[in-house]
Every structure is written in structure tokens, then in C-alpha cells.
Amino acid sequence: MKNNEILSQIPEIGEEQIKLLEKLSNAVSVSGDESEVRGIVMEEIKDFADEVRVDALGNILVTRKAKVDDPVRVMIAAHMDEVGFMLVDDEGEGLFKFEIVGGIDNRQLVGKPVLVGKDKLPGVIGAKPIHLTTADERKNPIPLDSLRIDVGPGNSKKCKVGDRATFATRFETWGPSLVGKALDDRLGVATLIELVKHTPENIELLAAFTVQEENGLRGARIAAYSMNPEVAFVLDSTPANDLPVWDDEENGRYNVKLNHGPAIYRLDAATLSDPRLINHLVKVGDEFEIPYQFRQPGKGGTDAGAIHKQRGGIPSVSISVPGRYAHTAVLIARKEDWKNTMRLIYASLCKFSRDLLLADR
Amino acid sequence: MKSLIKKLVETVGPSGYESKIREVIRGEVELYADEISVDAMGNLIVKKGQKKKGGLRVMLSAHIDEIGVMVTHVDKNGFARFTTIGGVRPHTCYGSRVRFLDGTVGVIGGERLENANHVHAIEAMYIDVGATSVEDCPVKIGDVAAFDRPFEDLGNRLVSKAMDDRVCAAVLIETLKNVKNSPHELYFVFSTQEEVGLRGATTAAYSIDPDLGIASDVTMTGDTPRGIKMEVALGKGPAIKVKDGGMLADPKVVDAMVQCAKKHEIPYQLEVLLGGTTDAKAMQISRAGMPAGCVSVPTRYVHTPSEMVDINDLNNAVKLLTAFISEPIKLA
Numbered sequence: 001m002k003n004n005e006i007l008s009q010i011p012e013i014g015e016e017q018i019k020l021l022e023k024l025s026n027a028v029s030v031s032g033d034e035s036e037v038r039g040i041v042m043e044e045i046k047d048f049a050d051e052v053r054v055d056a057l058g059n060i061l062v063t064r065k066a067k068v069d070d071p072v073r074v075m076i077a078a079h080m081d082e083v084g085f086m087l088v089d090d091e092g093e094g095l096f097k098f099e100i101v102g103g104i105d106n107r108q109l110v111g112k113p114v115l116v117g118k119d120k121l122p123g124v125i126g127a128k129p130i131h132l133t134t135a136d137e138r139k140n141p142i143p144l145d146s147l148r149i150d151v152g153p154g155n156s157k158k159c160k161v162g163d164r165a166t167f168a169t170r171f172e173t174w175g176p177s178l179v180g181k182a183l184d185d186r187l188g189v190a191t192l193i194e195l196v197k198h199t200p201e202n203i204e205l206l207a208a209f210t211v212q213e214e215n216g217l218r219g220a221r222i223a224a225y226s227m228n229p230e231v232a233f234v235l236d237s238t239p240a241n242d243l244p245v246w247d248d249e250e251n252g253r254y255n256v257k258l259n260h261g262p263a264i265y266r267l268d269a270a271t272l273s274d275p276r277l278i279n280h281l282v283k284v285g286d287e288f289e290i291p292y293q294f295r296q297p298g299k300g301g302t303d304a305g306a307i308h309k310q311r312g313g314i315p316s317v318s319i320s321v322p323g324r325y326a327h328t329a330v331l332i333a334r335k336e337d338w339k340n341t342m343r344l345i346y347a348s349l350c351k352f353s354r355d356l357l358l359a360d361r
Numbered sequence: 362m363k364s365l366i367k368k369l370v371e372t373v374g375p376s377g378y379e380s381k382i383r384e385v386i387r388g389e390v391e392l393y394a395d396e397i398s399v400d401a402m403g404n405l406i407v408k409k410g411q412k413k414k415g416g417l418r419v420m421l422s423a424h425i426d427e428i429g430v431m432v433t434h435v436d437k438n439g440f441a442r443f444t445t446i447g448g449v450r451p452h453t454c455y456g457s458r459v460r461f462l463d464g465t466v467g468v469i470g471g472e473r474l475e476n477a478n479h480v481h482a483i484e485a486m487y488i489d490v491g492a493t494s495v496e497d498c499p500v501k502i503g504d505v506a507a508f509d510r511p512f513e514d515l516g517n518r519l520v521s522k523a524m525d526d527r528v529c530a531a532v533l534i535e536t537l538k539n540v541k542n543s544p545h546e547l548y549f550v551f552s553t554q555e556e557v558g559l560r561g562a563t564t565a566a567y568s569i570d571p572d573l574g575i576a577s578d579v580t581m582t583g584d585t586p587r588g589i590k591m592e593v594a595l596g597k598g599p600a601i602k603v604k605d606g607g608m609l610a611d612p613k614v615v616d617a618m619v620q621c622a623k624k625h626e627i628p629y630q631l632e633v634l635l636g637g638t639t640d641a642k643a644m645q646i647s648r649a650g651m652p653a654g655c656v657s658v659p660t661r662y663v664h665t666p667s668e669m670v671d672i673n674d675l676n677n678a679v680k681l682l683t684a685f686i687s688e689p690i691k692l693a
Binding site for chain 1 (some may be wrong): 433
């Protein structure tokens, strides 16, 4: 396929896609109970998938056949779950003790509205107001076991221990920005839905909408084992820490920057990306003049950490949409970065051939 | 043996970037292999022999990656900030030199310390490659380097960076050359990404699906002034692993190795290591599990740029492994 044909076929990120992202962002799907997002994804893909299966852990495994003989089998993963809370003790009068599911900084909790359970009952993580705190108390973060989710006596019987909760943030767009909770990784999910709807004809697409990424890459592990692909790409979201620093020095720990394009991974705590795939993404980015950036090598991990170690090894790389304030009540991403992520993954798939894997890593 | 070790340790190959060291090793083993392959993780897998009566399918693994650093950011004055690959400890960094895959050399410097007795955190250090700006800096985000220190021959004792685990790669190479008429189907795996979590051995063990897994790796010693409490010493023979931080070696494998050493009058030590682990852990729990063990090479100053081994331990490790895999292995 010629480059200008590829460019003309890149799936659009327009109003319709942003509407879908809104629905996905507002859904409550804390790790281990991803049913709401799963429902939305199933509805979106059902008319496009050649095969669909929900596995034992709740991953959606989709196959889209290629239009060529002996196509390369490419897995693309995006996780459906999000960080959040679980009610662990009912103390009566609508007060619940809770635990954090996945990684959330305690200091992000106080005073935040939340939604509890499948019925999305409103609640709040309450704390003593400033009138009643001492100067010493205000110096320290409030420990988790002193915090409660307060749903009030009216709804206390409608939620129970074991129910999940999330921040109550509703999705919005602010000019060029996408603003909402759980955009890590609903941005990846929304991108993957578009790829299922518009699959490049040269590959067999194995789309994995995974569960339980935030509590240890658990869904991706079994998804990769059963799909047994030749190569894997992971679509995720990674924190942009690109604000000015307090002493006006150069910010050398930005991780990634907004508006600098999709972030390609080289090293995180779980994966050393396959250099052949990094080079491929870079080459395609340069050729098609799609902006991209490298995520600063360091901590963290994506589904690739589990995928690349399955069976005899699966060459893997991750691409993330940058987002400020990840794992808090609000994440801010840019439409342009999402569009460029779509462009980069789509063009890279169109340009992908098995020959890339014939050279030794 | 010494020249082989020098060649192996002086090749740059941090985890995930083992292509150079893999090619060096390929050159060494080509003449002795029945089949050679490289898998998705970059493991070099050398097959030798067929399973005969009483034989097993045996995987032997020595990792060819080494600890190193990766650039995270080049600042406007050309200083490169970095993160670690594998277990690099901050106190081994300041003043060390690193060599990038393309040969570029840099020195590690650090921000001013409030207290000179403190150690720089990794985040407070940088690599200085002699650049003055981002534009003239030859390295960029994502570039990879290993510590740079020449190989020194002190007689019986040898010193270099990356003895962990290139000495055991040398042990496997020599064992491969020596082994004749083995009843076993042998897979010599020169594995990748051990230092970041046994990743290469994990996938190699799955593909090979052996009956028995044996790793060869370095272990610590307790023979230095006010060092750790540990029985293993330099020069007293290869260490047969009983336990480490990630694996309990199969007692049947330990016993078979001990019997083999005794029979052939090869000096050996028993190893109980409190921290750390080896590729044997990944093999032991692969698929439905397998008996696994490890022949260790006692090493001082592990994960510093000056790791010290004893040549006699290496020669005896070759003897022990050669004898062990040349005979039927009784795991009753």
C-alpha cells in the first residue's frame, strides 16, 4: 500500500470517537470488575469481529482476519480496568471503610466525590475541615484507615462490602484537552476499538481488551498465552510530568510531555522493548511525519511486561498517550496526542511485515 | 580460558542489548554445535546430541547480559541523566566510566552533596561524555551503556566488570567443547535479560521444555574482611547451590552433583545464598516444573565494576559440568 493511501485510511478521531471515549471514561470498571466497560466494548465491536471470546478472567479476545494469505498475527492490548476503591467494612449510617485498588497516592483522596457500586451511588471521601484541625495535623497526609467513604444513611443499604468505587469525575473536553477519570487506559481501549473497526488488511489482528492491569498485569498474561501472537503492541497512557519545576531549572524528569506525540517505550520496570519494534515505530513516525517521543526510561510497567514473557517469548513494545495527573481524580490529555497515537499505530501496522522479525533481536 | 574470559567480559552487552556478546559467543560455539538458534528474546540456544537410552533433555543456562545504564535525558549543557538496568548500586557509580554500544565513553559525576559522607542517589548523578550541549552530545534518550573497566590477570585471580556472568558463559563454552558421547540431549542456553528478572531463561525454558534445568552463575563469598557470613570462598571449587533467595535447588540434583564431584575428585563447595537468584529459578517453575540446580562460581564484589574470580574455580566448574552431563543422571 502506498503511503498516501495509508494516510487516507487512518481511522478518524472526531466527535463520534470522543463521545465513545466519554462513555468509556464515565464507566466504573475497577480492576476485577470490568463488566461495564466490557459491555460497552462488546457492543461497539460485535459487528466487526470475526471471532469474539470472553476468557476466564474477563478479557475480551477479538480476532479480525486478514485479507491476505499467511498474515502476521499481531496482538494489540489495551486494559479496561482502572484504579479505584473497594468497600471493606460497613460501619453503619452510610460510612464505609475502604481499600485502594491499584496505585493511588493517599494524599489524592481527601474531599473527593466518588461513585459507589454498579448503581453509581454518590458518596464522598470525607475529612475533618480546617476549622477543627491543628497545625501539626495539617503537616501530614491522613492515613487511609482514618478515611471513610460517606454515602449517607439514605443509600447505606444499597451498597455493601466488596463493592467498588471510583472518583466521580465526569468527562469533559476543554478546547484541545480531554479531561476525565480513567483515561488511563480508556484512551487505549477507544483506540483499539477503532482498530477493530478499521483493521489494516495485511495483518491478522488479535485485539485483547484486558482486565486487572492495574493490580499486576494479570489479564494480559493469560490473554497472550492463549492468543500466542507473533508480535505484540500495547496501547496505554503514561503520566506527563511536564510542569515547570519550582527552582526554574530545566525539568529533566518530565517522563513524557503533552503535545509531543505518542510516547514510545524503551525500558520500564517490566519490559525492555524489542529494539526491532522501537526502530520500526521510529522509522514510520519519521516517514509519515507523525510526531512521537520516547517515554523516559524508568519505573512503571504496562501489559507488555506480562505479554513478552509468555511461551517462547513475544517481541513487544508499548505506546502511550501522555496524560497529566494520572491515577488521580482527573487526567488531562490532548486530542492531538491521541490522534497522533492513532496515526502512528495504524501506519506502523500497515507497514509491518514478518521480515522485521527475521533479523535477530 | 583466560583469553576467552577477557574477550567475553570486554564486550558491551547490558540486558536487552546482547547482540554483540551473542555474536562473540556464536563464533566460539559454532564448530561444536549441532544446531544454533536465536529466539524472540535474543537467547542463543545451542543444541548438541540426541537423547539416548537413560538420557534426559537437559537445559544449561548462563546469562550473557550484564548490568548497565540507560540515558533518560540530556540536559541543555550536554549532561546525560540515566537510570539503571539491573542491580546497579549507587556507591559503585560515582567516578566510574561507562561505555555505550557505539563506543562512546563517559564518566559518571554527581551533584554537590550536602554531606560528603553520603552516597549520591542515582537521580543525583549524570554521565559526562565531554559534550557541551544537547546538539553536540553523542548520546540521546534511550541509549545504553555498560561499566567500563579493563580485564586484569592477577595470576590465579582475575578481575573485571561483567564477570557476572560471562565467566559462566565461558564455563559453558568450554563444557560444550569437552563433552563427548553424552547420553543426553543438551541445550546450552546463553540467556538474555537475567539481570532484570530472568526473562530470557523464562521463555527459553518454555520452548525447550527440558527434563532437567541447570544454571551456571556467580555467587557471593564470605571470605573477605568483615564480609557477609557465608561458607563459600574463592579458590575452593565451584559451589553447588542448595538454596538462594529465589529457589530451593532440587535435593536430588544437589546430591547427584555432589556424588559426581566426589567420584571425579573435583573440589566443590555447597552454597546457601541468602539474596539473589539465577536462571534456575525460572526453569524450575516453567510449564509443569522440572528438577533444577545451579553450579556457581564464587565471586567477590558482585555487581561492582571489579568482580574477582579464581581461575581454578572456573576450570573445576568446567570439569564438574562436563562430568555431570557426560554420564546418566540418576535423580531417584
